[in-house]
Amino acid sequence: MAAIEASKPARRRRVRGLAVNFGRFAIMLATTFLGLLAVTFFIGRVVPIDPVLAIVGDRAPASVVERVREQMGFNLPLWEQFFIYLKQALAGDFGISVLTTNPVLEDIRNVFPATLELATVGTLIGAGLGVPLGVVAAVRRGSIADQIVRIVGLIGYSVPIFWLGLLSLLLFYARLKWVAYPGRLDVAYEYTFTPITGLYLFDAAWTRQWDVLWDAFRHIILPGSLLGYFSLAYISRMTRSFMLNELGQEYIVAARAKGLSERRIVWFHALRNASVPLVTVIALSYAGLLEGSVLTETVFSWPGIGLYITNSLQNADMNAVLGGTIVIGSVFIAINLFSDFLYRLLDPRTRAK
């Protein structure tokens, strides 16, 4: 009976705990996002010596410089500029891209699905291969298989992705002619295929255009595998570490004593417990791929946000660069927090406290 009576304040305490947690979460999200905008503001307005001169050129008459300065609000105090910048950014207004003359947000909306598709394929490949490899390495610790997985992972950590991309293009595209390049689709399909979501693989399968699906697959497989290799290096290493941790626990001994098959113990009991931190790792590597695609997209002429940012960089289009930075940064923050949240959801030990 005492337990029931005690449960009421306990529940109230838990609700309050949840509210505090949520409040802390909201503050974290808000300050991180504010920090992101503060840094991009700093990069865009403070670091360049004179943004006005960068636009009108250094031969413009003084009256023009003055007028542009006023139009752009550069005569206002810095904090006021930041406030205006904040208001615009929160409304999704990152300015006009000098290169494409479209609003930056519209440009990004067009190119983002390409990056999303590439990173998704990369993560699927990386997790699909990395988790089993890590498990095998942990189970056969110290064996040749373990050493091979370790070396494969180490090379993945050490190789410049753009270089590996160039070499694989040379081999699989130029010499063997197995894959297609550049971009996401052959020119022949570029004008006949109208995407729905922008994820070409999905769109083509949805509309049952199998030839388009095959073509999109031939384009994405090489950059996707490359990114997949990178997340494989990280995921297999972490899987191995988590699995070693689980395999040393007492419940494994109990399962063995019960007479369960080794396969069942490893893949069902141990991996299931290791999967809680693994989900976080996979989410983080997904976020990392969204970022890591900058170099890959440049090598493969993949029209995603990475290529958009580097193209804008080369044309000194700061609005587009900073807009892209904000969008990738926001996605990054969101995935980070989401993985944190997932961890709490999946691990019962973090729930009751």
Added chain:
Amino acid sequence: MTDPSSPVPPMASNESWRDWLLTAEPHSRHQARLGRAYVTWRRFSENRLAVTGLLIIVALVLIAAFADLLAPHSATIGNLAGARLLPPGSPGFLLGTDDQGRDILSRLLIGSRITLAVVALVAIIAAPVGLLIGTVSGFAGGYVDAVLMRITDIFLAFPKLILALAFVAALGPGIENAVIAIALTSWPPYARLARAETLGVRNSDYISAVRLMGASPARIVIRHIMPMCLSSLIVRVTLDMAGIILTAAGLGFLGLGAQPPMPEWGTMIASGRRFILDQWWVATMPGIAILIVSLGFNLLGDGLRDALDPREAGR
């Protein structure tokens, strides 16, 4: 040194160096430290991969130091008339030449200086900043901790390469700006690490003893907390060096790092990209150099971690 023990000759006649180093009862602080280093070295040198990594890094440092003597040709002035795009193994040009008729081997050798300089500069800038912020944050606690860690988290939440790209875009391309940009993005993990280590020791008895003796907070942090953070920080920095090299090379590849006549490896790959189909070696050789060096740093870092932190060994 305020050494309470009586000085003992480092080696008694019937004792070997090994026994002296491994003794359970060292007679001086000096001996204890040397013994500790010896044990660490033995654990490190058992690991063949780690020693390979160390050898690669030592070779890199030696090559960078004597690059002028080792390089058979000029790194920047080529022979446009007679030596354009020669394949590897051509007489006098072991790794071939690039489109300007420059010897790729010489460029790689001289370029090792840039790689080493970038890594060293980033480590020298980012590690102390992270160490300072982390230890102060962990030791002070309260508002100082909350504010500093919030700032750290903000930088940690940023995608590194993108932030470095944006910084270089604003500062203008160049190797110095690339170093600044990479340093700006790499200190937060060190701050986190140093803070965690600080929280581990801040309430221990020796800190209380030092405080009782009247040491100022600054002295406690600098003399008594920072040394405790060093070993894990060194491991982390070594492991990060491969990432720094790759980021610098990536910036060079995008045309934002070192600028063309400089023999920076990433920039060399970018300039070899145009010839990749017919003259594969122009872009391939610098990539191999980057791979070897960052592999060396990774192996070394792994070995150091296993040697300095036995808890993590074999993970």
